[in-house]
Amino acid sequence: MISDIGYALAGLSYLILLLLLFTVKKAGLAKYLLILAAMVTLSWSAAHVSVLSGELTLNRLLFIDTGKQVVWLLFLAAFLRNDFRNIWNVLTRPVTWAILALPLAALLLPMMMPMSATWRFLLQTIIALEVLVLLEQVYRQSGEQRWNFKPLVLYLGALNLFEFVTYANATMVTQVEPLYIAARGYIYMALVPLLIIATRRIKHWGIDIFISREVVLHSSLLLVAGAYLLLMAMLGYAVKYFGGSWGATIQVVLIALSVALLATVFLSHSFRNRLKVFITKNFFANQFDYRLEWVKLTKALSVNCQSLTDVYQAALKGYLGATNYSNGALLKRSQHSFSVVARQHLQTNFSPSLQAKLLQFFKQTQWIFDAEEYRVKPYNYEGLKLTDEELNQVEQMIIVPIGEGESLWGVVVLYCQGDGLLRLNWELRDYLNAVTAQTGDFILHYEAATQVAENAQFAAFSRMSAFVVHDLKNVLAQIDLILCNAQQHKNNPEFIDDTFETLEHTKSRMDKMLAQLTEKQHTTSRNKGSHQLSDIIADVIRKRCANLLPSPVLKVESEQAVVVDSDKFANVMYHLISNAQQATADDGVIELCLIHDQAQQLQTLSIRDNGEGMTDAFIRERLFKPFETTKGNAGMGIGVYDARNYLESIGGSLTVESEVGQGTVFTLSVPTN
Secondary structure, eight states: OHHHHHHHHHHHHHHHHHHHHHTOOOOSHHHHHHHHHHHHHHHHHHHHOHHHHOSOOHHHHHHHHHHHHHHHHHHHHGGGSSOOSOHHHHHTOHHHHHHHHHHHHHHHHHHHSOOOHHHHHHHHHHHHHHHHHHHHHHHHHTGGGHHHHHHHHHHHHHHHHHHHHHHHHHHHHTSOOHHHHHHHHHHHHHHHHHHHHHHHHOSOOOOOOOOOHHHHHHHHHHHHHHHHHHHHHHHHHHHHHHSGGGHHHHHHHHHHHHHHHHHHHHTOHHHHHHHHHHHHHHHOSOSSOHHHHHHHHHHHHOOOOSSHHHHHHHHHHHHHHHHTOSEEEEEEEOSSSEEEEEEESOOOOOOHHHHHHHHHHHHHOOOOEEHHHHHHOGGGSTTOOOOHHHHHHTTTEEEEEESOGGGOOEEEEEEOOGGGOOOOOHHHHHHHHHHHHHHHHHHHHHHHHHHHHHHHHHHHHHHHHHHHHHHHHHHHHHHHHHHHHHGGGTTOHHHHHHHHHHHHHHHHHHHHHHHHHHTTSOOOOOOEEEEOHHHHHHHHHHHTSTTSSSOOEEEESSOOOEEEEHHHHHHHHHHHHHHHHHHSOTTOOEEEEEEEETTTTEEEEEEEEOSSOOOHHHIIIIITSTTOOSSGGGOOSOHHHHHHHHHHHTTOEEEEEEETTTEEEEEEEEEOO
């Protein structure tokens, strides 16, 4: 009686659904297949009511359950393409018959040959699992329509999960549990509203299913999980059957532990990676799902960058995301080496000789460097000869050049340990070259935009300075005239003293401002030649920096003549020394030390002070940026910028180390060859 009531209510629910479907004006295959599925489910419900159909036998139960599954699988098979137009298109697809093969076999084989109940129960279990796998693919591929398809997936998913449990249990005990059968009618009735909601939400029924790695991975996990749980359930039943009074307890413990073990394994990132690698190697020709990877790279580069530091960091993240690495660094080419502009969990301590070799190699070829491949096939890297010590510095690294020839911008270093390490092959090289093309354009675009902005600032500065210099000269002439006329009133001591004090102070300020502005104008180099840096530095200290405290101290440990423009180098020294004086207390210390590095053929100069120091953020983002100053109106903010640009133009470099409250060290390197 309880069972009949449940199935009668279910049949009434599907009858109401049918009436609603008949009132839908939108025609098409989706509507007709849903009507067919609803009619079959209505007939299936009526077949369970004993008052209408008599006592329910096992053969009839399995027959009507299989028939219902055939119709619903046909309904789902129609979702696999966008050409959801007529039944002929659906039936002529090979994939449709692949989906229907199992339920049709379960329907026809018992008519052709004797089959035990256990095998028939097992077929019903697998059919339910097939529906769950197909639903997972439909839901995953629905994309923006996922919200629309959710009620349909929940409806069929819940029903087939119950079917799976019912027949898995029947397979173990060789009979269907009556309580499960009696409860099905109420469950089907309770879930009908989800199907009604789905018919209201879904405007476009077709979904173009494609088999991607993610779909295969999740489907494989679901199939393995179903097979594993079925095996564990059968093992648990065997333990219960042969275990006596302890059997039921051991069965519960075994099932609980097996579920925990399954969850642990499937949540393991290493296991999922291994399974994905296996699927890629054995079922796919391509190593990457290029559509997904390209979308991911595009999103990584579509960020709002406020500075070049953000640009470099976004480019590095794009590379790391494209290769699924977590460690890397972006190195920009300077005159004879590389400098790190972005990094993530990686310290690149490349020796100068290694940097020089890599720079020369990448200027000659765009061939991507793989340290592991170099150990095995060094002949693939013609012209690159690394020592064992240098090779150890790049162990387990992939180095990708950005740009080519003299236009080489820099390199990206990718590092990984363990199973995630990629091995270079033709596909990975092509893939990384494609990533480099897009990432390189991204970097160069922002750098070009920054350069244009800086040029515009310099142009505005030049125009401004021309007007200011003109006005300052006029003011200076007026002040000189006032000073000359004031000589006539020198007999009035009080008036004259006040006037002279004011005028001299004003003139001093005007001279300083005029010097700051006129020094920025571009002049042709007229004093380029071989010079001793100590002579230039001593002259700057004596003539231009003697009025401020603390007084700089110059130490010459070793020195060799270098080719520089004496005026430009003097300006560089004036800016750096005066900056150190302004940042250091009057009783502080400023030391300049000259050392000749014969091995590197460099003349190095260190300027050390114990002043205020600078933060890492200031050094990274503002120190070398033009028109950025901490002196207010007293400075133009291009002294250090000019200094670095000049040194780099002659093949040298300017680096800085600083700590807040401890002081700063500027290191200048000038080539001696």
